[in-house]
Amino acid sequence: MEYYYIKILHILTLVSWMAMLFYLPRLLVYHAEHRENKGFCEVVAIQENKLFTMIGYPAMIGTLISGALMIYLEPSLLKSGGWLHAKLLIVALLILYHFSLSCFAKKLQQGTCQKSGRFFRLYNEIPTIALIIITILVILKPF
DSSP: OHHHHHHHHHHHHHHHHHHHHHHHHHHHHHHHHTTTOHHHHHHHHHHHHHIIIIIIHHHHHHHHHHHHHHHHHOGGGGGSOHHHHHHHHHHHHHHHHHHHHHHHHHHHHHTOOOOOHHHHHHHTHHHHHHHHHHHHHHHHOOO
16 A cells, blocks of 8 residues: 555656656746846746755656655566566656756856846757656556
8 A cells, every 4th residue: 555655756856856847948048038137037047946946856856766665565567577677767767867057057047157038948848758758657657
């Protein structure tokens, strides 16, 4: 029964983490497109920092810990096919993406980022694609 409670926690923390991964790049779009407006950028920088540190980072940690606990409680998952290994690879890429957002935010705040709003709009599609693939892997277990 504890496995299902951990699974619930995993889903809830994943939803929170994905919310940050979807929204922070949108803030980066605004930041990049309004660089000349210092007052606006100061407000957006506060939002970026709070979103990352108070929601995104704890949610990512919760997702990773609950996922690891699920595997610990059900080690047979590792032998249930390649779907889980593929999912874990995508999660590893999402972790890199997560920290790249922090780097971009810091560079924008320092005025050293030359990426455009268009770049961040396209970059924002990565977590959507990752979530679609993860969902297919978890539900269909295609291999």
